[in-house]
Amino acid sequence: MPAARTTITVSAAHAGYEVLIEPGLLGRLGCCVAEVAPHSRALLAVDEQIADRYGHRAKESLKTAGFTTSTVPLPARESDKTLHAVEALYEVMLEGRLERGSPVIALGGGIVGDIAGFAAATYLRGVPFLPVPTTLLAMVDSAIGGKTGVNVTLPGGRLGKNLIGAFWQPKAVVVDPQLLESLDVRDFRCGLAECVKYAVLADASLLEFLSDNAADLVQLQMDLLVTLIERCVRIKVEIVEQDERDTGRRTLLNLGHTFAHAIEAHQHLDLRHGEAVSIGLAAAAHLAVLTGRLKSDERTRITKVLEGFKLPLRLPQAVEVDQLLNAMLYDKKASGGRLRLVLPTGLGTAEVTDDFPGSAVQDAWMHVGAAVVARG
Numbered sequence: 001m002p003a004a005r006t007t008i009t010v011s012a013a014h015a016g017y018e019v020l021i022e023p024g025l026l027g028r029l030g031c032c033v034a035e036v037a038p039h040s041r042a043l044l045a046v047d048e049q050i051a052d053r054y055g056h057r058a059k060e061s062l063k064t065a066g067f068t069t070s071t072v073p074l075p076a077r078e079s080d081k082t083l084h085a086v087e088a089l090y091e092v093m094l095e096g097r098l099e100r101g102s103p104v105i106a107l108g109g110g111i112v113g114d115i116a117g118f119a120a121a122t123y124l125r126g127v128p129f130l131p132v133p134t135t136l137l138a139m140v141d142s143a144i145g146g147k148t149g150v151n152v153t154l155p156g157g158r159l160g161k162n163l164i165g166a167f168w169q170p171k172a173v174v175v176d177p178q179l180l181e182s183l184d185v186r187d188f189r190c191g192l193a194e195c196v197k198y199a200v201l202a203d204a205s206l207l208e209f210l211s212d213n214a215a216d217l218v219q220l221q222m223d224l225l226v227t228l229i230e231r232c233v234r235i236k237v238e239i240v241e242q243d244e245r246d247t248g249r250r251t252l253l254n255l256g257h258t259f260a261h262a263i264e265a266h267q268h269l270d271l272r273h274g275e276a277v278s279i280g281l282a283a284a285a286h287l288a289v290l291t292g293r294l295k296s297d298e299r300t301r302i303t304k305v306l307e308g309f310k311l312p313l314r315l316p317q318a319v320e321v322d323q324l325l326n327a328m329l330y331d332k333k334a335s336g337g338r339l340r341l342v343l344p345t346g347l348g349t350a351e352v353t354d355d356f357p358g359s360a361v362q363d364a365w366m367h368v369g370a371a372v373v374a375r376g
């Protein structure tokens with residue numbers, strides 16, 4: 001018996017859309033696309049690492065549904081998420097004579113979705129876009145909510161992440177949890193860090209679910225994965241519906257991320273985003289304890305779940321605390337105000353706040369392995 005489909009409707013200012021979750025859905029991709037963006041021509045942007053495994057299946061399904069599809073393999077590296085990659089897509093779209101109604105489909109993780117989504121947002125002033133996420137992180141986060149964009153190099157050489165972009169809501173999000181079977185286990189665990197984030201900020205019972213089912217989730221037990229993805233997507237949808245343009249409540253999704261971005265600025269640590277988020281969650285939970293927002297046994301419950309997924313809670317090697325604070329300060333300067341952080345205020349609730357002493361932020365960094373270097 002085929003698995004049942006879960007459909008979650010997202011209300012957006014101009015047009016709502018559906019998130020479709022169903023194991024094996026890639027084989028029916030063409031029908032999903034034809035339903036919301038019927039046309040004769042389409043563009044398929046696909047992560048080059050999975051093009052062989054999934055690209056042909058996607059293209060076949062699109063062909064059966066009547067689409068002539070131009071396919072572009074894209075590298076899924078942050079350093080390749082540039083306007084050059086978008087231009088390369090425009091060229092293929094022009095060659096393939098894609099029109100206003102021609103859909104752009106992104107088969108890959110967050111990077112492929114960001115590049116293809118921005119191309120879809122801007123080609124002919126906007127064409128239909130459908131992400132088909134292939135990582136857990138993209139399934140529960142980046143594919144939903146309409147953020148698209150690329151990085152630029154800032155004067156001085158620093159990477160300006162997602163500084164060029166557009167809000168462009170998809171026509172539908174096609175989630176096939178079976179695609180996770182090809183995902184590197186380290187990347188899968190990274191996606192789980194974002195699921196823990198959702199649990200901490202919005203749903204204590206999800207934390208319970210993650211803790212009770214840790215081993216089976218890592219073994220990719222499909223019914224549990226579907227439940228996990230559905231629960232996380234519902235949290236994200238509830239938040240983006242209230243704050244589509246990221247001017248308020250959507251900031252909550254940054255729980256752990258200001259710490260994580262400061263960690264990621266230290267590339268020699270060789271941490272992936274979700275690993276940096278895991279350490280960031282540990283730091284944010286500690287800061288919340290220090291400032292009386294969270295009980296220490298609640299912090300322990302959070303860190304135990306992260307540990308259960310073999311996610312790191314400490315920096316793999318000491319980094320000078322001043323460097324980490326400076327990296328956070330850079331974020332503060334970028335937003336033109338005081339340092340604001342998302343901190344848990346219990347299990348399943350969080351707030352955006354600037355009400356904490358600087359010394360407590362330093363202590364939080366020390367708690368996750370930062371070091372003070374004595375200067376003589």
Ligand code: GLY
Pocket residue numbers: 141142144145147246250253
């Ligand atoms: N990934 C954070 C957001 O969509 O706002």
